[in-house]
Amino acid sequence: MIKTKKKTAPTPQRRQKGGGSIVVRGSKYYARLRTKDLGERFSAPCASREAAEAALKRLIGGDVDPRNTPLFKDYFGALIREADDEPEAGQPSLPDVYYTDVRGRLANRYKSSTWTIYETVLRVWIADTRIATTRVGELKKKAIQTLIDKIRQEKEWGTTRRYGSCIHTVLEEAIADDLIKENPAAELNYGKRGRKKAYVLSKKQSLDLPEELYAYSPRLSAMIVVELDGGLRPGEVCALSAEDLDMPEEGSWAIWVRRAINRKGEVISVKDDEARLVYLTDDALEAIAQNIKGRRKGHIFQTDTGKPLRPDYLGTQLRRFRKHLQRKLEKAAEGSDQPIAAVPPFTHRGFRRTFATRGVRSGDVKGTQHLLGHATAEMTTGIYAEPEDESMRKTVEAIQASVGYRGLFKATSG
Numbered sequence: 539m540i541k542t543k544k545k546t547a548p549t550p551q552r553r554q555k556g557g558g559s560i561v562v563r564g565s566k567y568y569a570r571l572r573t574k575d576l577g578e579r580f581s582a583p584c585a586s587r588e589a590a591e592a593a594l595k596r597l598i599g600g601d602v603d604p605r606n607t608p609l610f611k612d613y614f615g616a617l618i619r620e621a622d623d624e625p626e627a628g629q630p631s632l633p634d635v636y637y638t639d640v641r642g643r644l645a646n647r648y649k650s651s652t653w654t655i656y657e658t659v660l661r662v663w664i665a666d667t668r669i670a671t672t673r674v675g676e677l678k679k680k681a682i683q684t685l686i687d688k689i690r691q692e693k694e695w696g697t698t699r700r701y702g703s704c705i706h707t708v709l710e711e712a713i714a715d716d717l718i719k720e721n722p723a724a725e726l727n728y729g730k731r732g733r734k735k736a737y738v739l740s741k742k743q744s745l746d747l748p749e750e751l752y753a754y755s756p757r758l759s760a761m762i763v764v765e766l767d768g769g770l771r772p773g774e775v776c777a778l779s780a781e782d783l784d785m786p787e788e789g790s791w792a793i794w795v796r797r798a799i800n801r802k803g804e805v806i807s808v809k810d811d812e813a814r815l816v817y818l819t820d821d822a823l824e825a826i827a828q829n830i831k832g833r834r835k836g837h838i839f840q841t842d843t844g845k846p847l848r849p850d851y852l853g854t855q856l857r858r859f860r861k862h863l864q865r866k867l868e869k870a871a872e873g874s875d876q877p878i879a880a881v882p883p884f885t886h887r888g889f890r891r892t893f894a895t896r897g898v899r900s901g902d903v904k905g906t907q908h909l910l911g912h913a914t915a916e917m918t919t920g921i922y923a924e925p926e927d928e929s930m931r932k933t934v935e936a937i938q939a940s941v942g943y944r945g946l947f948k949a950t951s952g
Contacts, residue, residue, distance in 0.1 A: 558570060558572070558594045560590050560591065560594065566584065567585070567587050568583060568584065568590060569581035569584070569594035569716075570594075571594065581716045607712075608673065609671055609673055610664070610670060610674055610677060611665065611670040613674050613712065613717075615661075617711060659701070660705070667681070667684070667688070668681060669681050669682065674709075674712050675717055675718055677709070678722055679726070681722075682702075682726060683726055685705075686701070686702050686728065689701055695729065695731045696731075699728050702723060702728060706721060706723040706724065736885060736887040736888040736890075737882055737883045737885060739766075739884070739892045743882065744766060747766075748762060748766070754862060756828070757839065758859070759825070760826070760829055760839070761776075761847075762856075762889065763822055763825045764818075764822050764825060765889040767819040767821060768822055768893070769816070769890055769894065769897070769909050769910045770890075771798065771849075771886075772849035772886045773799045773800060773849045774797075774798045774808065776798075776837070776839060776847045776848060776849055776852070777796075777799045777837070777846065778793060778795070778837065778838045778839065779837055780830055780834055780835055780836060781835060782796065783826070786815065790817060791818045792817045793815075793816055793826070794813055794815055794816075795814050795911070796808060799849060800849070801848065801849060801850050803846075803848050805846075808911065814908060816909055817909075826838055852886060853886065856884060856886065859884075860881050860883075860884060864880075893910070894910060903915050906918055
């Protein structure tokens with residue numbers, strides 16, 4: 539019996555360059571290209587079929603080749619240039635696909651002036667590292683982390699974090715351009731966020747500061763008094779409304795803290811969505827009454843046109859007041875040999891910590907925790923409350939009294 543070889547179906551040949559299809563996996567769309575030379579290639583995941591079709595056109599046109607991506611400095615330079623800008627000296631002209639609208643994406647995160655500063659500084663930082671001469675498709679997380687560590691040595695945490703965010707955004711555009719599949723800057727270590735210690739006001743400063751502020755701006759003075767005497771955050775002070783006033787018992791006034799205003803001017807709920815009742819001191823009540831001016835509705839502190847104030851207004855006005863106070867001290871010291879005293883670094887965070895320190899020192903930690911809106915008493919005592927100079931001085935005096943005075947080193951006449 540003669541065996542005959544079973545005929546098999548011919549192996550289908552892969553399509554030549556120019557063929558492709560759209561693959562759907564779950565809710566994501568992928569552009570797939572099959573070529574004889576490169577085999578099967580997929581684009582990055584796309585949110586819609588239209589985006590996948592656009593990615594497929596780029597793959598078919600050969601404009602994007604992940605194996606031969608541009609240098610990071612060239613790609614970064616192409617993105618931050620406007621469409622009509624001519625390439626700078628020494629920069630190659632890249633395909634149109636690299637000129638993605640990264641400025642539009644960054645505009646949603648930063649102000650244009652801020653991004654201009656970042657792009658200028660980033661060019662300098664990037665030029666001094668091997669990231670500049672690394673191709674986008676070969677860029678590793680380790681190289682970016684090395685750059686972040688270098689920036690962190692000379693810049694503050696927030697600035698370093700924004701630099702990393704800009705690099706992340708640029709590489710997100712590389713994913714959209716099918717240059718890379720994963721973002722190597724997705725998870726970077728920026729270290730612990732260091733914050734300057736808030737300045738806690740002394741008893742005398744708590745009395746004198748509102749008086750100085752009143753001569754400068756009565757409205758600003760009233761808002762600071764509510765902060766100092768109520769422990770409120772700046773955004774919570776700006777969101778206070780006349781309808782929030784309450785009289786829990788005869789002779790005492792309080793106000794409900796239900797909402798806050800963020801930096802964008804949006805009204806949001808308070809932290810953890812827990813409204814709290816804050817009792818008012820006589821000074822705080824008089825400050826509120828002066829700004830309500832008989833109104834029963836609307837925000838207590840508002841502009842001349844009736845719009846609520848934003849917390850960044852408070853910060854700006856407080857910085858201007860410090861400069862005003864410094865000039866006042868310098869003018870008073872003219873013609874004198876005495877050194878010019880420095881203005882204490884008053885901040886809104888310091889006002890809140892001053893309130894926490896006073897409250898904890900009074901002995902009612904639980905009540906202070908509620909007034910500040912903290913989740914735990916440990917946060918109130920361990921993070922916000924600061925020891926006062928007077929308290930620390932009395933502690934040292936008590937220690938000396940318990941030990942006694944030695945007098946060993948007292949100067950004696952010869």
